[in-house]
Amino acid sequence: MAFDAKEFLRNLSEAPGVYRMIGADEEVLYVGKAKNLKRRVSSYFLRTVSSPRIALMVSRIERVDTTVVRSETEALILENNLIKTLKPRYNILFRDDKSYPYILLSGDAFPRIAYYRGALDKGTRYFGPFPSSGAARESMTLLQRMFRLRTCENSVFANRSRPCLLHQIKRCSAPCVGLIDAENYARDVRVATLFLDGRHSEVTDQLSARMQGAAERFAFEEAAIYRDQIRALQTVLHKQFVDSGRDEDVDVLVAQEIGGVICVNLAMVRGGRHLGDRPQFPQAGDGALAADALVAFVEQHYQDHPLPARLVVVGAQPDDVRAALAEALELDAGVVAPRSATEKAWAEMAGENAKIAIENRLREAGRVSDQLDALCAAMGLAEPPRRIECFDISHTMGEATVASCVVWEDGGMKKSEYRRFNIAGIEPGDDYGAMRQALARRYGKVAAGEGVRPDLILIDGGKGQVGVAWSVLEELGLTSIAMVGVAKGVERKAGMEQLIWPDEREPLALGGEHAGLHLIQTVRDEAHRFAITGMRARRAKARIGSRLDEIPGIGPIRRKKLIETFGGLAGVKEATVEDLCRTGGINRKLAEEIYNALHG
Template sequence: MPEEKISNILKTLPNKPGIYQHLDKNGKILYIGKAKDLRKRVSSYFTKGHDSARIRVMVSKIADIQTIITETEFDALILENNLIKEYQPRYNINLKDDKTYPWICIKKEPFPRIFPTRNPVKDGSEYFGPYASVKVMKTVLGLIRQLYPLRTCKLNLSPEAIESGKYRVCLEYHIGNCKGPCEGLQSEEDYLKDVQSARELIKGHLTKVKQMLQEQMQIAATNLQFEEAQRLKEKFEIVDRYQAKSTVVNPGITNVDVFTVFSDAEFAYVNLLKIVDGAVLQSHTLELKKKLEESNSRILEMAIPELRQRFKSTAREIFVSHEVDLEIPEVKIHIPQRGDKRSLIELSLKNGRYFRLEKLKNIQIVDPDRHVKRLMKQMQQDLRMKVEPRHIECFDNSNIQGTNPVSACVVFKDGKPSKKDYRHFNIKTVEGPDDFASMYEAVFRRYRRLLDEDEPLPQLIVIDGGKGQLGSALNALEDLDLRGKIAILGIAKRLEELYFPGDKYPLYLDKRSETLKVIQRLRDEAHRFGITHHRNRRSKGTFKSELSEIKGIGDESVKLLLRKFKSVKNIREASRENLKEVIGSKRAGIIYNHYHSDTEGK
C-alpha cells in the first residue's frame, strides 16, 4: 500500500520549484529538501540506486511526501532553511544558527546608512533579503555605492551635532564617495532622494533608476563631457543586467496566519500558511465537501476556527483572501491588497490549487470514472447547462483564399476525443470565403444525417468563432427544429470569450478552469483535423488540375494514376510500360509524351 501511495504522489508532483518533506508512517518528518523541479528531484529518490546506506534506509522509511511550491528556486532555498531549523529532521544537517543569511539594512536614523547585516533588529529599520549568496548581496551594495554617494560612517548626524561643528569631512568626501552631510554640505532632503533611489534598486524597481541615468547621460553628452557620459553608460548597463531576487521571507511580517479559499462544483479548498518570525513554516490545505453551495466567505468562516484549533495557532493577525464575518478576540483579520503581504495570499492560493490539482490527478489515475463524473458536473455548472455535457461536438471552418473550403467536426465523449466519430465536410453550396455560410452548411448536414439515421445527438455544440459563426449554426439548428434542444456556444480566439445565444456579453472563465481547458482542446483538435484535411484536399486538387490539363486525359484516368503512383512526380518519372499497365496503351502514350517530348527531341 505505501508503495502504491508513493507511486501516485510521484505522478502528480509539479515541475515547479519548492520544498519537499519525507514523512514516516507516524507522520514524523524524516527529511526536508529543496528542488528546482519537484517532480524530477523527488522521483530520483525512488528511481535510481543510492551509494549511501543512510539514504537507502531513509527511503525505505518514507510513507508520505508533502510539498510546498514556491515562485523561485531561491525562495525554496530560504524556505528549506527555515523549516529545517524549525523541525530539525533526523536526516538533515542541524542548522542552529538562525542568522544564516545576510540582509541589506536601511538604518532608521538621520542620513540613513545602507549596509549588510546578519542580525535584523526590530528598531524600525528596513531590511531587504535574505540573500542566499553573499556575492549577490555585495553586487547590489556595490551598485548602490557606484550610483549614490551615501555615507558609511557611524556618526550621529542629528541637526544639533551638525550645527555644533564638531565633525570634519573624511577621506570618503575627498575621493567623491560622500557629499559631506557631517559638515552640512548636503541637505537631508537631497540625501533622502538618493536613499529612495537605492531602495527602489534593492526592490528591483529599476525603471526610475535607468531613466535617471539616461537623463544624466544625455546632459553629459550635450555638454561634451564624454568621459562622464561613458561612466554613466557603464552604470546604466550594470543596472540593466541586475535583477532583484524575490523572497518568501519578510522580517516585517511576523506571527501571522494566512487563509485562502477557492472552490469548484463539489469541493472547497482552504489553505493555511503559518508565518512565524517572518518565515513560512507550514502549509496545509483542507478539502471541504460543499452541501448547500456555500460561498467562499462562508467556507472561510467555518474553516478558520477549525484550522487554528487543529494547529494550536496563537497568531494575533490573520490575512484572508475573502471578506469574512468573523470575530476572534484580540485578533486582527484583513485582506492584504499589495506588497509582500499580498504575495503571501498568492503563495497560499498557489499551494491550495496545487493540492487540488494533485488530488484530481490522483483520482484520474485511481478512479477515472469519478474523475469524469466530477469534470462533467463542473462543466455543467460553469456553462449553465441543464444536463452534463457527456457528448460534445465542435465545428471549425478552413479555407485559404477561398479555395477548397472544408469544415471539421470533432467529437468528445466524457471529456476525451472519440476519433472514430470525427467527420469532415467538403463545402458544396458556398462560393468564395464565406465562413458563415460554410458553418451553416456543415452544421445542417451533420445533424440532418444524425436525425435521419436516428443517431444520438450531443448535449453541447461548440462553434469555433464569435457571434457571426454562432448565429449561422443557430439558423441551421432552427431549420432542423433543434434550437433549444441542444446547448450551443461559440469561442472567440483572441480573448477566449464564450458566447451564448441571446447573451449580450460573453462569459470569461478563469484561465485555469478545467471547463475552459476542455473547450480549448476541442477547438484546437477541430482546427488540427480541419487543416489536415484541407491540406490533403488542396494537394489532391493541385495534382488533378495539372494532370487534367493534358488533352485526352479524363478524371477517371487521373484517379487511377494517383491511386497507383501517389504523386505527379512519380507519374512524371514512370516508364511508358508502367503507365500502360494502369490506363492502357493510348493514354499511357499521351502522358509519357507530355512529360518526355522535349527530352526525346533533343
C-alpha cells in the first residue's frame, strides 16, 4: 500500500524530534532531526525537492516513524546515535573525525605541553585542531626547540633527581630540578601561547626585547639563545605555504566530485599560518551532490570542534552553509566564498589536493574491487563481503592471553571498531578455549540483535581453531555467516597460506599472486599486530604487578600508594631508589628491595 503523506502529516506533532524514513523490508532510508517535526517532514513531500537523490528517496518511503523529544539538543543527540547505529542509506556519513590532534597545555604550576587526541577537559588549554598528526608534531618540535617547555608526565616530573636527556639536547629547561624558576618558566609559557595563537609579531617583539636586555647586561650566552629562537621562528614563518599576514583563524572547505566519488577537503589556517589539509569521503546514497556533502560535513564536524571566525567554502552556497550551522547547531559564523588573493590561493590548494585524493581513492577502489572479485570467485560467495572480521590469539607460553578482532569494511581497515578480549578462566596455552571465549563474547551480542553482523569471518589458524569457531556460530545460530581459516602452511611463508573450510572440503592454496589472498593477508596481518600489541601490554602490567605482590612488606595499602604516587605500575618500574624513598611508608631498605625485584 502506498504511503499516504497527506494523512500522515495531518496528525504530525509540531514539537522537536527525530524522524526515520522507512522503505521496503523495513530498511531505514534516512534519519533526520527537526525543531518542528511537522514543518520539516512536510518539506520532503512538496512538488519540487532539493535534489534527485532526495526525490529518489521519497519515492521509496513506505512509512515515517517519529520520536518526540523535549529539546533540539536532545533531538541532535538522538539523531547522531541513530545514524551511527542504523547507517541509513541516504544519510551522508563521514568517517568519525573526532580524532583530530591537538597540542595540550596543562594547568600545572610548571605547565607541560603534549600531543593529544581525545575528549577535551576543563582546566586544560588546547590548541588546534590540527589537520594531521604531522602538523601537530611539527609544532610541538618547534615549541621544544624555541621555548624548552617540559613534555614529561607529572609522575615523572615530580620524581626527577637530575635533568633528563631532553635538557641535554636543549629541548627542555629542566624545571623538575630547579634549573629555571617559576617566573621565567611562566614567561616562556606565555610566549609559547602567543605563538600557538598565531600572534607571531608579538612573539618576535618579546624575544627581541629579551635579547637586547641580555646583551645590555653582557649576558651574551643568554642573548644567543634568544637570537636562535628568533631565527627558528622566522624560518617557520618563511616555510608557511601561504601567510595571510594577519592573526586569523580560518577553515577552508572545498567539495569536489569526480567519477562518482565525492571529497570534502578541510584546510586549516590558524593565526594566519596554513597547517595543511585533510580529505574526507562521505558515505552517501545514489545521486548525492558535492554541495550536500559539504553542508553535511559542516553540520557534523562543528558538533565536536570549535568554529573559527571564518569559513571559506567552495562547492556549496555560503548562505546554505550558514543556514545549516544556524539551524543544526545554533552557531553563527562568517561563511564566504574566496574573495582575497590569499583566500583564493588557499581554496585552489585545497581543491587541487581534493582532486589528488579522489584520484588516489579511485585507484585504490579499483584494486580493492579486483581483490573482492577474486576472493568471491575463490570462496564461492554469492556477493562481495562488505564487512570482514578477523580473529587472532596471542600469548607468551600461556601468559597474558589476548584475542584480537579487527574489522575491514568498505575498502579499508576500520580501527574504531577493533576489539581486544582479555582471556581468563582457561588453561594456559589453550588456544581453542581462547578462540571459543572470544567468538562467544563477540557474536553473542550479534545473536541478541545488538552488534553489527559481518559478511565474512577470518580465523588466523588451522583446522582446530576453525572447528571451535564454527561450533560457536552453530550454538548461536549464525552459520549463515561465511567463515574460513587462514593457515600459514608447512613452510610458514607469505603466499603459501591455505584457506581452511569449516566443512569437509580440502584446504585451498590460492598462491602468492592471487589478488584475493592479498586482501586476506592484509586483514590477517593487522589482526596479528593488534593481538601482539595487546598481549605485550597486558604481560608487562601483570609482571610488574605480580612482582610487587611478591615483595615482603608490600601489602594492598603500600601497593596502592606506589601506584598513585608514580602514576601506574610502569611509573613504579621507572623510579629510582631515591624516588621510592620519598613515598610515604617506604624506607630505604624496602625501596632497594622493590627496585631490585622490578629490575632483577
